[in-house]
Amino acid sequence: MNAIAAPGPAVRSAAAERLAGLATPAGALGRLGELGVWVAAAQGQCPPAPLDNVRLVIFAGDHGVAQHGVSAYPPAITPAMVRTFVLGKAGVSALAAAHGVHVRVLDIGVDDDLEGVPDDVRSHKVRRGSGALHVEDALSAEETTSALEAGRAVAREEIAAGAQLLLSGDMGIGNTTPASAMVAAALGLPAAEVTGRGTGVDDASLLHKQDVVQQALDRAGDRLADPVQTLQAVGSADLAATVGYLLEAAESGVPVLLDGLMSVACALTAERIAPGAAAWFAAGHRSTEPAQSLALEKLGLEPVLDLGLRLGEGSGAVAAVPVLRSAVALLRDVALLADLMPPA
Amino acid sequence: MNAIAAPGPAVRSAAAERLAGLATPAGALGRLGELGVWVAAAQGQCPPAPLDNVRLVIFAGDHGVAQHGVSAYPPAITPAMVRTFVLGKAGVSALAAAHGVHVRVLDIGVDDDLEGVPDDVRSHKVRRGSGALHVEDALSAEETTSALEAGRAVAREEIAAGAQLLLSGDMGIGNTTPASAMVAAALGLPAAEVTGRGTGVDDASLLHKQDVVQQALDRAGDRLADPVQTLQAVGSADLAATVGYLLEAAESGVPVLLDGLMSVACALTAERIAPGAAAWFAAGHRSTEPAQSLALEKLGLEPVLDLGLRLGEGSGAVAAVPVLRSAVALLRDVALLADLMPPA
Numbered sequence: 201m202n203a204i205a206a207p208g209p210a211v212r213s214a215a216a217e218r219l220a221g222l223a224t225p226a227g228a229l230g231r232l233g234e235l236g237v238w239v240a241a242a243q244g245q246c247p248p249a250p251l252d253n254v255r256l257v258i259f260a261g262d263h264g265v266a267q268h269g270v271s272a273y274p275p276a277i278t279p280a281m282v283r284t285f286v287l288g289k290a291g292v293s294a295l296a297a298a299h300g301v302h303v304r305v306l307d308i309g310v311d312d313d314l315e316g317v318p319d320d321v322r323s324h325k326v327r328r329g330s331g332a333l334h335v336e337d338a339l340s341a342e343e344t345t346s347a348l349e350a351g352r353a354v355a356r357e358e359i360a361a362g363a364q365l366l367l368s369g370d371m372g373i374g375n376t377t378p379a380s381a382m383v384a385a386a387l388g389l390p391a392a393e394v395t396g397r398g399t400g401v402d403d404a405s406l407l408h409k410q411d412v413v414q415q416a417l418d419r420a421g422d423r424l425a426d427p428v429q430t431l432q433a434v435g436s437a438d439l440a441a442t443v444g445y446l447l448e449a450a451e452s453g454v455p456v457l458l459d460g461l462m463s464v465a466c467a468l469t470a471e472r473i474a475p476g477a478a479a480w481f482a483a484g485h486r487s488t489e490p491a492q493s494l495a496l497e498k499l500g501l502e503p504v505l506d507l508g509l510r511l512g513e514g515s516g517a518v519a520a521v522p523v524l525r526s527a528v529a530l531l532r533d534v535a536l537l538a539d540l541m542p543p544a
Numbered sequence: 545m546n547a548i549a550a551p552g553p554a555v556r557s558a559a560a561e562r563l564a565g566l567a568t569p570a571g572a573l574g575r576l577g578e579l580g581v582w583v584a585a586a587q588g589q590c591p592p593a594p595l596d597n598v599r600l601v602i603f604a605g606d607h608g609v610a611q612h613g614v615s616a617y618p619p620a621i622t623p624a625m626v627r628t629f630v631l632g633k634a635g636v637s638a639l640a641a642a643h644g645v646h647v648r649v650l651d652i653g654v655d656d657d658l659e660g661v662p663d664d665v666r667s668h669k670v671r672r673g674s675g676a677l678h679v680e681d682a683l684s685a686e687e688t689t690s691a692l693e694a695g696r697a698v699a700r701e702e703i704a705a706g707a708q709l710l711l712s713g714d715m716g717i718g719n720t721t722p723a724s725a726m727v728a729a730a731l732g733l734p735a736a737e738v739t740g741r742g743t744g745v746d747d748a749s750l751l752h753k754q755d756v757v758q759q760a761l762d763r764a765g766d767r768l769a770d771p772v773q774t775l776q777a778v779g780s781a782d783l784a785a786t787v788g789y790l791l792e793a794a795e796s797g798v799p800v801l802l803d804g805l806m807s808v809a810c811a812l813t814a815e816r817i818a819p820g821a822a823a824w825f826a827a828g829h830r831s832t833e834p835a836q837s838l839a840l841e842k843l844g845l846e847p848v849l850d851l852g853l854r855l856g857e858g859s860g861a862v863a864a865v866p867v868l869r870s871a872v873a874l875l876r877d878v879a880l881l882a883d884l885m886p887p888a
Contacts, residue, residue, distance in 0.1 A: 232851055289878065291874055519867065526642060534635050
C-alpha cells in the first residue's frame with residue numbers, strides 16, 4: 201500500500217503562526233497549543249472548525265483464546281455488553297452522552313446471534329468468534345480481507361455522516377490478548393514485555409496469559425513480519441475491522457482520536473500497512489496496559505489524559521474529546537495580540 | 545478558626561458502593577471513579593447531579609514587586625487583560641464558552657482605574673496594587689481583612705446564583721512571586737525550591753526572582769507561622785480575596801476545582817486557616833510551577849490534567865471541568881450490574 205501524506209504543511213504553518221500571535225504568553229498553552237495546530241492541519245483550515253460532529257464506532261468481537269484462561273470475565277459478557285451499548289447504558293454511553301459524541305456499535309465477530317438486536321448492528325459481521333490464536337489462526341485470509349473492508353466501509357459511512365473526528369472503541373472478552381500479540385509483532389518484543397492484566401487477571405493468570413501470547417507469536421513465526429498476516433494469525437475480526445477503519449480515516453484525511461490498547465494496537469498495525477497513517481492520529485489516554493504505552497511511543501504519540509482508565513469501549517477517547525475541543529476553542533476564539541494592541 | 549468538616553461519610557460510602565455495583569470491571573474507571581465519589585459526597589447526594597452550573601471567578605490584582613524585574617511582562621498587561629476578559633476574548637473565555645462555564649472577573653487590586661469597565665467588575669476593589677513584598681508588607685491588616693471578606697462575599701454571591709462547582713482564576717503580572725512566597729511560608733521551604741519561571745522569565749531573571757522571594761520571606765520572618773499574617777506580609781489583595789473565596793466555599797459545602805499556582809497557593813493557605821478545607825477541593829491541572837506541585841502534594845491532591853499549561857486565568861481548572869463531568873456521568877448514568885442481570 202502507498203504511504204499516506206501528512207496533514208498539509210501550509211495550514212500547519214498558518215496555524216502555528218496564529219498560535220504564536222494569540223494574546224497569550226509564548227508557549228503558555230502547552231499541549232493545548234500543539235493539539236489545536238494538529239486539528240487545524242488535519243482539517244485543512246485555520247482557524248479550525250469546532251468539533252461538533254464526533255463519532256465513535258465500537259467494534260465488538262469474541263476471541264477463541266478467551267476460553268483458555270486469559271480473562272477475568274466469561275465470553276458471555278461480550279453479547280451482554282453489545283446489548284448494553286444498544287440500550288445506551290454502558291460506561292462509554294454515559295461519557296458520550298455527556299460530551300455529545302455519536303456512538304455506533306458493530307458486531308464484527310461476536311460469538312452469539314444477538315437476536316433482537318437491531319439489524320444494522322450486525323450488518324458488517326464477519327464471523328462468530330475468532331480463532332484461538334495460540335493454537336490456530338484467528339482468521340482465514342478471506343475473512344481478514346473482509347474484516348479490513350468492513351472497517352473501511354464503516355469509516356466511509358461515518359465520514360458521509362459528517363464526522364469531523366473519528367474514535368475507535370472495542371468490546372470483546374479476551375481482546376487484550378490478540379492486541380498484545382499485534383504490538384509484540386510490530387515491535388519485535390517477547391510476550392513478557394507487552395502482556396498486561398486486561399480487565400484484571402491475577403498474578404498466576406497474568407503469567408499464563410503471557411505464555412499464551414508467546415505461543416501465538418511462536419506459532420506465527422515469520423508471518424509476523426507482514427502486518428496483514430499478523431492480523432490473520434494473531435489478530436481477530438474486530439481488530440482487523442478497526443485497522444481498516446483507521447486506514448480509511450487516514451487516507452480520507454479525517455483525524456482520529458485513539459483509545460486504549462485495542463485502538464492503539466490497530467493504529468500501530470495501520471501504520472505498518474500504510475506508513476504515514478499515524479500523522480492523522482492523536483492519543484486520547486494512557487491505559488494501564490504496557491503494550492499500549494509501548495505502541496504509543498513507537499507511533500510518537502503522547503496521550504492527552506492519564507486517569508488510570510481500563511474500561512475499554514472507547515471510553516478513554518471519548519473522555520479526551522473535550523480536551524481537543526479546548527485546543528480548538530483556544531486557537532479559534534482567543535483574540536490576536538495584533539487586534540488588541542494594533543501597531544501605532 | 546474552626547476546622548471544616550469533610551463531605552459526609554454516609555453519602556461517600558453510598559457512592560463508593562454504587563461505583564462498585566456499576567456494570568464495569570472493578571477499578572476500571574480509575575480516577576474517574578474516585579472523582580465521581582468525591583463529587584457525590586460533596587453534593588451530599590448519590591447519584592450526583594450533573595454539573596450544569598459551574599462558575600469561575602478571576603481575581604485580578606497588581607503587585608508592587610512586578611516593578612522589580614520578576615516578570616517577563618509589564619504591569620500594564622493586567623488592566624488590558626481585565627478588559628479582554630470583559631470582552632470574552634481571553635484564553636479562559638474561549639475555554640469557558642466551549643465548556644459552558646460562567647466567568648466573572650473582579651478587580652481586587654489592579655493598579656488602574658479601569659475606566660469604562662462595568663461597575664460590578666470593580667465592586668470589590670480593595671486597593672490599587674499591593675505592596676512590593678520584598679521591601680514592604682503587601683497589605684495593611686485592615687486591607688487583609690477586607691480582601692478576605694471580599695472573597696467570601698463573592699463566593700456567597702456565586703453560591704446564591706446556584707454554583708454546583710466553583711473555580712478560582714487569577715490575573716496579575718507578577719503574581720507568581722507572592723504565590724510562591726505563600727507556598728514557601730506554608731511548607732517552610734527556601735525560595736530556591738519554590739520559585740519558577742511564571743510566564744517565562746530567563747535564567748538570570750529566575751535567579752533574581754528567587755532572590756526577591758527570599759528577601760520577602762526573610763523580611764516577614766516569624767510572621768509566616770500565621771497564615772493571615774503571611775497574606776498581609778507576602779501575599780496580595782487578589783490572593784487574600786481568593787483565600788476568602790475558597791474558605792467560604794468549603795464552609796458552605798460547595799466543591800472547588802483548583803487551577804494553577806495562584807489557586808493552589810490560596811488553597812494551601814485556606815487549609816492553614818481552616819484545617820479540613822482541602823477535602824472540598826480537587827486539583828484541575830498540574831502547572832509548570834514547582835510551588836504548585838509542592839502545594840498539591842502537601843494538600844494530598846493529584847491533578848486531573850497535565851498538559852504543560854501555564855496560562856493562568858483559571859484556564860487549567862476550566863479545561864478540567866469536562867473530566868469531572870465524565871466522572872459524574874459514569875456514576876450517575878451507567879447501568880447497575882444488578883439491573884442488567886437480576887438475581888434469579
